Amino acid sequence: MSNSILVYLETEGDALRKPALEGLGAARAMATALGGVVVGVTIGASEGGVAAAAAAGADEILALGVGETVLPMRRAAALAMATQKCAAAYVLVPATASGRDMLALAAGALGAGVAADATKIDVSGSDVKVTRPVYAGKALQVVVAKRSPFFIGLRPNSFAPAAAKTANVTRDALPAAPANEPVLREVKAPEVRRVDLTEAAVIVAGGRGLKGPENFHLVEGLAAAIGGAVGASRAVVDAGWRPHSEQVGQTGKTVSPKLYIACGISGAIQHLAGMSSSKCIVAINKDRDAPIFKAADYGIVGDCIEVLPALTAAIHAAKG
Numbered sequence: 094m095s096n097s098i099l100v101y102l103e104t105e106g107d108a109l110r111k112p113a114l115e116g117l118g119a120a121r122a123m124a125t126a127l128g129g130v131v132v133g134v135t136i137g138a139s140e141g142g143v144a145a146a147a148a149a150g151a152d153e154i155l156a157l158g159v160g161e162t163v164l165p166m167r168r169a170a171a172l173a174m175a176t177q178k179c180a181a182a183y184v185l186v187p188a189t190a191s192g193r194d195m196l197a198l199a200a201g202a203l204g205a206g207v208a209a210d211a212t213k214i215d216v217s218g219s220d221v222k223v224t225r226p227v228y229a230g231k232a233l234q235v236v237v238a239k240r241s242p243f244f245i246g247l248r249p250n251s252f253a254p255a256a257a258k259t260a261n262v263t264r265d266a267l268p269a270a271p272a273n274e275p276v277l278r279e280v281k282a283p284e285v286r287r288v289d290l291t292e293a294a295v296i297v298a299g300g301r302g303l304k305g306p307e308n309f310h311l312v313e314g315l316a317a318a319i320g321g322a323v324g325a326s327r328a329v330v331d332a333g334w335r336p337h338s339e340q341v342g343q344t345g346k347t348v349s350p351k352l353y354i355a356c357g358i359s360g361a362i363q364h365l366a367g368m369s370s371s372k373c374i375v376a377i378n379k380d381r382d383a384p385i386f387k388a389a390d391y392g393i394v395g396d397c398i399e400v401l402p403a404l405t406a407a408i409h410a411a412k413g
């Protein structure tokens with residue numbers, strides 16, 4: 094069995110996205126233990142994106158369809174093609190929005206084994222064991238990779254990035270587009286470019302305890318003061334206070350930041366499902382019995398309309 098480890102490298106403009114760097118880190122640790130090579134694959138990346146990939150820590154880069162616009166079905170077909178081309182034993186796919194799609198589609202196309210949403214990969218001898226949270230984070234499942242190729246989805250912020258290293262680049266064409274491929278007419282970029290929640294190291298999230306959308310500037314103010322992204326509970330997204338892109342939880346995004354500050358969020362199981370693997374959780378809630386305090390490392394019992402501006406002011410004062 095080949096021990097080459099393929100990593101899908103998602104680019105944004107001329108840069109690699111952070112989860113791609115973490116994917117290379119996870120692959121390098123596996124390759125060191127198993128003795129294989131790390132191959133990064135870019136699909137439709139720009140020339141600058143390919144150059145960034147070639148410096149990021151892989152042994153080899155396979156650049157498919159450089160500069161082309163690639164839609165999801167073809168992207169997954171390209172990943173399946175790359176898997177076969179380099180006879181990869183393991184394929185690591187960071188669980189970004191497009192990564193999650195590709196993981197299922199490409200693994201399904203090859204009839205491969207899959208472990209999604211990994212937070213840890215252990216290698217002992219030639220055994221690869223993947224740890225993944227299940228039941229909304231209440232239990233950890235350990236999956237043993239038995240088949241080759243074996244696809245592993247990586248939860249962002251769970252693996253250290255690889256050390257920089259220069260790789261050889263091989264260019265190749267994309268597989269043919271499927272006959273029923275839709276036509277992409279326009280891409281609308283958001284007016285304000287925000288850090289993707291799944292990649293953010295710090296998140297300040299607000300819930301119904303904020304009382305109304307007019308008070309969310311308090312969450313934004315604290316997030317800006319500590320360089321964080323803004324998240325939200327489903328209750329406030331359903332109420333139209335915040336966009337769905339900010340929703341954290343079972344039907345929103347799964348996040349693992351270093352710091353998660355939950356403001357006026359009760360801590361329903363569906364919310365915890367999306368954030369309980371955060372490294373440090375701080376909860377602000379006026380109800381001392383709110384379930385969020387059971388998940389929190391630090392708790393502030395108080396009214397977030399008062400606590401948030403005080404915290405933000407204290408941070409500004411500490412920064413001078």
Ligand SMILES: Cc1cc2nc3c(=O)[nH]c(=O)nc-3n(C[C@H](O)[C@H](O)[C@H](O)COP(=O)(O)OP(=O)(O)OC[C@H]3O[C@@H](n4cnc5c(N)ncnc54)[C@H](O)[C@@H]3O)c2cc1C
Binds near residue numbers: 327364
């Ligand atoms: C199938 C399914 C999927 C779901 N998916 C998700 C999901 O992805 N994400 C998600 O978040 N939810 C999800 N939910 C909904 C979830 O069950 C909860 O309803 C939701 O998380 C509650 O949001 P909340 O904590 O903002 O509101 P509430 O439950 O209303 O809690 C508000 C909290 O704010 C506190 N509070 C009130 N005023 C203040 C104040 N002034 N200062 C400080 N604290 C205050 C209260 O004590 C309370 O704890 C899902 C539900 C279902 C059934």
